[in-house]
Amino acid sequence: DGGITQSPKYLFRKEGQNVTLSCEQNLNHDAMYWYRQDPGQGLRLIYYSQIVNDFQKGDIAEGYSVSREKKESFPLTVTSAQKNPTAFYLCASSPRDRDYGYTFGSGTRLTVV
Amino acid sequence: GENVEQHPSTLSVQEGDSAVIKCTYSDSASNYFPWYKQELGKRPQLIIDIRSNVGEKKDQRIAVTLNKTAKHFSLHITETQPEDSAVYFCAASMDTGRRALTFGSGTRLQVQP
Numbered sequence: 001d002g003g004i005t006q007s008p009k010y011l012f013r014k015e016g017q018n019v020t021l022s023c024e025q026n027l028n029h030d031a032m033y034w035y036r037q038d039p040g041q042g043l044r045l046i047y048y049s050q051i052v053n054d055f056q057k058g059d060i061a062e063g064y065s066v067s068r069e070k071k072e073s074f075p076l077t078v079t080s081a082q083k084n085p086t087a088f089y090l091c092a093s094s095p096r097d098r099d100y101g102y103t104f105g106s107g108t109r110l111t112v113v
Numbered sequence: 114g115e116n117v118e119q120h121p122s123t124l125s126v127q128e129g130d131s132a133v134i135k136c137t138y139s140d141s142a143s144n145y146f147p148w149y150k151q152e153l154g155k156r157p158q159l160i161i162d163i164r165s166n167v168g169e170k171k172d173q174r175i176a177v178t179l180n181k182t183a184k185h186f187s188l189h190i191t192e193t194q195p196e197d198s199a200v201y202f203c204a205a206s207m208d209t210g211r212r213a214l215t216f217g218s219g220t221r222l223q224v225q226p
Contacts, residue, residue, distance in 0.1 A: 033213055040122070042202060042218040043157075050212065058213065059114070090156065101147065102214065104156040 003027040006091050006105035012113050013078065013085060021076045021108045023091035029103070030096040032074035036060060037088040037107075046089075049074055050096060078110065086112050115140040117205050119217025126193050127225050134220045136203035137185040143205040146179060146186045147214070151200045160201075161188070193224045 004025040013019045035043040045058030049068040063082025092102040116139040147162035163177045179186040204214040
């Protein structure tokens, strides 16, 4: 699956519930990213991590949390504080050097029910 | 922070014609400009990228041009084919500080047979 795996493919969340989206890569990339994709708005950065045990907020971090305990893994938790979580979530990874070509996962579609 | 604007939002061309998609960016420190293609239901795929020390780059039927003075860059697709139909995203980032890509809002290209 291109070296970066997201799961699950579809996820349904009830109001007030926290959910965690998984992202795992075996590309030996240092940097990992989470983006949210809404129709007509492109990809918006939620969080990113350039090294293990370190991460930074992106443009729309409110209501989300992440961890980076292992190089291979960068899970995203959508908390109940995120008021409009229904979207397509994409995880990506890249090397830390000057070649910034991202490899994307296949995405998770989250729906609030 | 960086802001990337992309135009047009939709583009319809006849098979064999050329297509041009334009992006502008706001941060003069940005120096890496990739383009991604996203087919329906699939993950974005890198199709071409350019760095600020280069004005133009070609790869078969696709080319990207960069004007750093005006802070805009463009994707050119020649001899379009139905399989070129997809959503195209431009993006920008810099080597230092925040390295994560900032994406444009996307262009839906439809190639009519």
